[in-house]
Amino acid sequence: MNNNQHIREFLDFYLGRPESKLKCMNTDYAVLITGYWGSGKTHFIRNYLGKDDSEIRNWFTDCKDYCVVYVTLFGVKTREEINQRVFQKICPVLSSEKLENLVGNIPNLAELAGFVVGLVAGTPTIAVASKKYSKIVGNQLKELSQKVVDDLKKTKKEFKKTIIIFDDVERADVPIPELLGYINEYVEHLKIPCILLAEENIWNEAKIKQKNDSTLHSLSSTEEKVVGKRFLIQTTPEEIINAWFPDDVVAENSVDENDKVCPPSHIFGDNVHELLFPHKNMLINIIKASGVNNYRAFKHTLHDLNNFIGFGYCNIPKKYFEKDKDFGKYLLADFLCIQYAKYLDLLKKDFYEIDSHKSTENDGSYKDFKNQFENIDRITSLNYLGDEYKWLPLWKKWLRNGSIDKDEIESKIKDTIWFDRKQDDMLPKLYDWYKLSDVEGEKALLYFKEILDEKKLLDPDAIFSLYYKFYWYAEKGALEETPDEFNKKMNEYLDSIKDNIHYQDFSSFGGMDSYEFMTEAFEKNVSEFRDKLKKIVLARKEFHNVDETNYFNAQMKSENDLTFNLLCKKVENRNSYNLEKIKEKDFVESFVSLKTMERKNRFKAALEGNVYFLSQIPLRG
Template sequence: MPNSHIHDFILDYCLSEAPPNYAILLKGPWGVGKTWFIKKAIQNINNKNVKELYISLYGINSFSAIEYEFYRTLHPILSSKGMDLAGKIIRGTLKATLKIDINSDGKDDASTNISIPDINLPEYLKNTSDLVLIFDDIERCSIATSDLLGYINHFVEHQNYKVILVANEAELEKNEKYRIIKEKLIGKTFEITPELDLVLDKFTSDTRTEKFYNPHLDLIKQTYSQSKYGNLRHLRQALLDFTRLEQKLPHEVTDSQELVAHLLQLLLIFTFEIRHGEISAKDISSFKFGWLSQISSSVTEEKTAIAKLTEKYPRIKNQELLLDADLWIEILDKGIINDTLITKQLKNTKYLISKKTPNWIKLWNFRTHTNETFKELTNEVWTHFRELKFLDPQEIKHISGMMMFFSSKKIFEKSIQEILIETKICIDRIREAGHFNERQKLGFRENESAFGMAFFFKESEEFLEVCDYIQKISQEAYISTFSTIGGKLIKRLPVEPFMFSEALCNTEKTNETYYDVPILTGIPPETFVASLLEVHTDDLYDACRFFRERYKARYNTALIQEKEWVSRVKEIIEYEVNSRAGTLYGYCLNEILEFSINEAVSDLENFKI
């Protein structure tokens, strides 16, 4: 068993009747399991009736703070709230004034009058003469290393205490004086190696779902070993994160052992690499393309991040990330688990294909089929595609991309150019049938993937031409609905003037917003002014607030189409102001003209196209 010799030595060291007059150092990098190891060792020495005093020095910045930790550990009741006065009285009996000579040159190197605990406490407080002192997180203490180790040396050299230090020695060695002090204080140094089997049992037990992890223990061990980081803390975090994810998924997903193993493997790898600083969560967005491109890259080219991971983790199925990059980023970077969307995308994977799975998704997982099944699916999907049975723009991208890819590999008889022409014809016919009228919200990686699956052939000119064509036709279809939408919107102006303006501004207060599309071109200026004149004078300001805010974002060049509309509205308002001169309503209209509409005219004049 790893570290068993260290356990044995510590036990002998603590049971020795003669004072050793040296401390033991347990070293190892952060996350290797040093604290876990020493806590287990404490159990062993306690079983031999040896008492210990364990203190973590993480963040401690003074010797008095160390003293208080001694006191708090020895007397938790007296250090609790409500016992502060009694605690101060008794704590006063624990102090002694000492001078500490760090380098044995006869001079006091540390501050005088340092208060340290008098370990030989009064009998009625406990006999602590056989205590083993354990100081963890030495390198994370805010006290200067030389002062701290000189302080600890007093317990070893002058009071004959057995002391165990736990530290990441690589950090201590950055201090030039460390090696000199180490020779005086530390007699034995042991390096802790991860006790994976024992720790993994504890970690899975902590998740309270250890039975769930039992079938995947070998995968966890292998992935952890391949990381070469030896950081048990990162492993524990990954398992806790995966447990949180798994518990939000339905049984139909988690019952698939293969799917769970694949998902677990990816989360482990991403967590290890991100926590170690080798990649960021955002890098995942480039992984699928990276996997495809590494096959053809020359040996002289610098390897992509995913190429390096593929070499490091040979079993990684990075060509199938199971989830969209955006979902992975949410999980790893923000702790967000969109279980509805995650479940939907996992159901599209090859692991959960069923009779209910759409044939085009079955075709996306083409590597899982026989040649006969592949041909049947290809012909059926293409036929249904030409029969306009696929209306979703993302489905159209998937199917056209797959067919182009199959054509490029000589496993589909249509040429890429034929597929491109047929796809455009289908898009036109779908538009003519009244579809594509809904506004298409473009994502950051709109042409990368959809439904948790990467688009095939997505780097080709032909596929990008399909994407551009869908965007163009969708935009035209949406613009054609402006008169209908405008007709509904203008009816709100007299009754809900504030909400009318909200719908035209960039705001989170309403889901119905047209802040970035020239929707006003669908409302005749005369109709707008007629509705505005029905608004009470007290509500005119709210009704016309959009004029001041709508055109501030000059990057939104689509709104330049409303320039003529605003100018015409200004002309009509000016006429109404003149015709109502000398009236309160005329005065309020003029205020709107001066402080709202004129500002909109000025903003549109300054638009940069």
């Protein structure tokens, strides 16, 4: 059962809908619906009056069976201002040329807002109007109201009742007893159903504040007289997200059978809908993880996503979302969690000012944020090879400035395991290929083929390790290729990369010789490949005359971020860079010379990935 079904059933009774089992004999009271800020009060009443299957763009004409005068009371200071707002809601219906002169001849028409609404609703209040404004004006008003009804019927085929919705009641700058007295004129004298929407906490605070004010009417007695029923809205994240992202969607600029352009049925635009529709469960989980069901703030967050990706994907090219769905999901989750947390004030001001390393260890607000959303997979939470340290500066810039540098974010996207660093993620999976699911195993095989076709597998130890494992798989019939076909392919691959393969000093660790105990059963078959590989690698030694220390110093001090990041990527993998040959003094001086905390944190994260080097630090003193 819907959490708010009891409210729907009472409104059916209150408005005299056929669905109601009971007939309402009297509507001389208002219904108050409260809820916490952003909890979906307006969304609920919009869906209810639209019968859940049509979007209300114009309250006055689009609600089935009813003419709805929707008025926000935010900031109103006088009864006259409320009258003015009520009348303005009717004005679009009074826009025909036939009514212009008539409207202009009636003085202070805004003050007659209640009477106009009453006349549209069919309430016999013309006598009251005539006494106040003279018989001539009263007759003109009667003529006006009849023309309003006639004009309304042209735009709306049928309507049975007029309803007034007063939203943001708690934010009116009018004492609550006086405001309720104004509303009482509609419900008691004009017999017009009124639905009041208010924020729960502020409404209660306002009541407490005015409770002991002796200059005002008794609030409790006034509320008791005017408000006949009060409900607290309880809208779930599932209801909101499914309403925002329905299964049947009309895309922007689509046309109907008469070649007329149809308005889009979703509210965030084509791009955001396209990106988020497959991840509705993720959106629901983010709201739940926050602990605050503030749908208004989350709606703002989704609109902000439009600015983040840019019009027509101008900030983040669409190809990145299309090429890897996991990347798109994790990036979107990171943005949504951080932006929503900002609206909820879960991220404090100092988040913008602290360096990224300190933020993860010493700053309570960011630590609390991470704990709050720990079950949501995000780029920064997954933290592949120091991704958190790379992305935090970008998020801080976004939260501070509301904009991003497209070149900067594209550079960060490329430097992830889903793109340029894909090998860092996929190679370990290839090593343990037999443990993977069918789907993951197929993806890993496709990646193996990809790096061979593109000649990206250049590390000797990785080449032999994968050769050994997959030759064994071929022997067992797990591959489509026979062992001979696989062996031929890998030998041809060696020939194609012999001038580019990385040099490896096998004396520093076991190298390929460490596999000899593993290859005993296949010695006859694999020894030829292993010997050929070692010969090619040793031939590269004469070209490997770069001074490691000078190279390291140059990369560390480079002003080019891409050059520095390339060094960090090598440091993360001991097989790509031999840190042990860097002199301690040069190593420390180069690290101290780093000018920014972002670089120091990036390099420290790279060191953390080099487990072997860290294990040697105590021995090196």
